[in-house]
Structure formats: structure tokens, C-alpha cells
Amino acid sequence: xxxxxxxxxxxxxxxxxxxxxxxxxxxxxxxxxxxxxxxxxxxxxxxxxxxxxxxxxxxxxxxxxxxxxxxxxxxxxxxxxxxxxxxxxxxxxxxxxxxxxxxxxxxxxxxxxxxxxxxxxxxxxxxxxxxxxxxxxxxxxxxxxxxxxxxxxxxxxxxxxxxxxxxxxxxxxxxxxxxxxxxxxxxxxxxxxxxxxxxxxxxxxxxxxxxxxxxxxxxxxxxxxxxxxxxxxxxxxxxxxxxxxxxxxxxxxxxx
Numbered sequence: 486x487x488x489x490x491x492x493x494x495x496x497x498x499x500x501x502x503x504x505x506x507x508x509x510x511x512x513x514x515x516x517x518x519x520x521x522x523x524x525x526x527x528x529x530x531x532x533x534x535x536x537x538x539x540x541x542x543x544x545x546x547x548x549x550x551x552x553x554x555x556x557x558x559x560x561x562x563x564x565x566x567x568x569x570x571x572x573x574x575x576x577x578x579x580x581x582x583x584x585x586x587x588x589x590x591x592x593x594x595x596x597x598x599x600x601x602x603x604x605x606x607x608x609x610x611x612x613x614x615x616x617x618x619x620x621x622x623x624x625x626x627x628x629x630x631x632x633x634x635x636x637x638x639x640x641x642x643x644x645x646x647x648x649x650x651x652x653x654x655x656x657x658x659x660x661x662x663x664x665x666x667x668x669x670x671x672x673x674x675x676x677x678x679x680x681x682x683x684x685x686x687x688x689x690x691x692x693x694x695x696x697x698x699x700x701x702x703x704x705x706x707x708x709x710x711x712x713x714x715x716x717x718x719x720x721x722x723x724x725x726x727x728x729x730x731x732x733x734x735x736x737x738x739x740x741x
Contacts, residue, residue, distance in 0.1 A: 489517065490517050490518030491517045491518070491718070491722045491723070491724075492514055492517045492518045492519035492573075492574070492718075492721075492722070493517070493518030493519075494518065495518070495519050495520070495571075495573035495574060496519065496520045496521075496522070496565060496569040496570065496571050496572055496573050496574070497511075497514040497519040497520070497521050497522070497573065497574040497575070497576065497721070498521075498522045498523075498524065498561070498562070498565050498572060498574070498575045498576070498614070499511045499514070499521065499522070499523050499524070499575075499576045499578055500524050500525065500550075500552055500561075500575075500576065500577050500578050500579040500610055501524075501525055501578040501579035501580060501630075502521075502522075502523025502524060502525060502531060502534055502547075502578065503523065503525040503527060503529075503530030503531045503533070503534055504530050504681075504682070505679075505681040505682060505710060506578060506630065506676065506679060506681060506710050506713050506714070507523070507525070507534075507576075507578040507579070508523075508530075508533075508534045508537070508710075509710035509711055509713065509714045510576055510578060510713070510714045510717050510718075511523045511534050511538065511545070512534070512537060512538060512541070512714075513711070513714040513715070513717075513718055514574070514718065514721075515538040515541065515543030515544070515545060516541065516543070517718065519543075519573075519574070520543075520544045520545070520569045521538060521543065521544070521545040521546075522545070522546050522547075522548055522561075522564070522565045522568065522569070523535065523545065523546075523547050523548075524547070524548045524549065524550045524552075524561050524579075525549065525550070525579065526549065526550070526551050527549070528547065528549050531547035531548075531549065532547050534547070535547045544569075546564075546565075546568050546569075548560075548561050548564050548565070551606075552577075552579045552602065552606030552607070552609060552610050553601045553602055553605065553606045553609070554609075555609050555612075555613075558606075558609045558610045558612070558613045559613045561610075561613070562613045562614060562616070562617050566617060571617075571621055572614060572617045572618060572621075572625060573618075573623070573625050573626070574625060574626050574627075574628075574721045575610070575611075575614040575618075575625065575626075575627045575628075576627075576628045576629075576630065576717055576721070577607045577610045577611060577614075577627065577628070577629045577630060578630040579602065579606060579607075579610075580602060580603050580630065580632075581598060581599060581602040581603060582646055583595040583596075583598055583599045583645050583646060585642035585643055586642060586644075586645075587641070587642060587644075588644035591644060591645050595645055596645045599645035599646055599648070599649045600645070600648070600649050600652075602649075603646070603649035603650060603653060604649045604652045604653050604656065607629055607653055607656070608656060611627060611629070611656075611660060611671070614627055615627070615660075615664055615667075615669050618667075618668070618669045619664065619667040619668065619669055623668065624667065624668025624669050624670070625668070625669050625670075626669070626670045626671075626672075626720070626721045626722075626725075627660075627669065627670070627671045627672075628671075628672055628673070628674055628717050628720045628721055629653060629656075629657045629671070629672070629673045629674075630673075630674055630676070630713075630717070631650050631653050631654055631657070631673050631674070631675045631732070632646070632650040632675055632676060632677075633675045633676065633677040633734055633736040633739060633740050634646060634647050634650055635647050635648075635649070635650030635651035635652075635653070635654055635675075636650070636651050636654040636655075636675070636732065637675060637734060637736075637740040638739070638740045650675075653673070654673060654675070654732055657671055657672070657673045657730070657732070658673075658730045658732070661729050661730030662730060665729050665730075670725070670726075670728070670729050671729070671730065672720040672725070672728060672729065672730065672731045672732070672733070673731065673732040673733065674713060674716045674717050674720065674732075674733050674735060675732055675733065675734045675735070675736070676708060676713050676735050676736060677702070677707075677708060677734070677735065677736025677737060677739045677740070678698060678701070678702060678707040678708065678736070678737075678739070679707055679708050679709075679710060679713060680706075680707045680708065680709050680710060681710055684707055694707075701739075702736075702737040702738070702739055703737055703738035703739065703741065704737025704738055704739075705737070706737065707737070708735050708736065708737060712735060713735055716733050716735050719733075720733060
């Protein structure tokens, strides 16, 4: 816990909270006073995140859920409210990266999976989160984690991922317009390459990865997961009270 507890007394839900960026976001909220619920499809890494939070003196719970299931996402919100009394912040971080392929050669199951998880899954989560936030005093804040691929840039072989994330950007902005009048602020964080497993090539050593990042990113390195978490916490905080429908790109000038 820190002296600067922006989220003291509040409850934050983080999907995809078992590893990488999601775990870092969950830890960051807990360090600033939030009670945190982490969700994902696999129980073990979620329990590890909870244990890390509790070791630091925070309060957290794990709920296994698949964001592509409306029943799961509705139950996730219910369990969060039942456990901690409300839902003040939701971070929709769950996502999937399907194998690269030219657009016309993408297997149909990979196309559907990218859209089901990255777009429809986020919409289902948002749908049930807003349903709770719009009826509680103080509303709430939602941050969708997208990518600098999609709205901001494209890359050969990644059409399924790019299409899903571009659509997520449009969904977030339209949802922000739809629900700000009900007291629900919705924004996006769009990371570029991040110092996390998803940005490591098969068989690549840490030294090889660092060398690749030095030449491929103007900043000279991948973003740290803590830097992505800081952007998410800002958008979820009262300090960003007039920030609605924003897309905060954190990519070391890769798409500048």
C-alpha cells in the first residue's frame, strides 16, 4: 500500500488478470488501495496474482470466467459485487493473439476466435459492467486494453488481430458517448510492444529481444508492464474525470 491511495475503498475488476499486463494492473490497483478481483479462464495464475496482492497487504479475489460467455461475464460482475459491495473500476484486458497469416489465408476458426475474444468478449464484459455501474451511486470507470495495432497501425499477417483491435477502438468510443450521461466513463489504453511474454518471438533470448527492440522502437525499448498499468490507473482515476472516449497510446513513438 502507498500513501497515495487513489482507489482506497473502491473495487476494481481486471479481466485477463493472471499474467503479464493484467497482473501488473491488478497489483497497481491494490497498491493504491483498491480491492481487486482478477478473472481469466485458468484458475492457477489468478490465484498467484491474488497471493502476490495479499503478500503486499492488499485484498483480492479470483474468479474463473470466459469473456466470450455472457453467462460468465454476468456472473463475474455479480460475484465482484457480492464479495466487495460494488464495482467502481473495470479493466477489460483479456485478449488473444492468433497465429500470423495473410488475410485470405487465415483459418476461419482463428478469425472467429480473434473477434470472439478481443471484440465480442470485451463488449460482453462492458455490457454487464455498465449494467451495474449505471445504477450505483458514483457510476464507474471502464478501461479497455487494446493495441497500437488496429486504429493506429497495421502489420502484414495480422489482419485478424488488427481488425479485432480496430473495431474495439471504435466500440470503446461509441460506448463512451452512449454511457457518459449515466456516469460511466469509458476509455482505451493501446500498448505497443511490451516487456511481456506475448512480445517474445519463439526461441528468442532476452538479449536477442532487447536488441530487436532497440532497432524497432524509436524509444529504444519495449514498454514496461508498469508503464501500461500507470496509464490504466490514470484513466480510471478521478484525475481523469473529464477524459472520456480517449485512446492513450503507449508505444515508445512507434506510431507517432
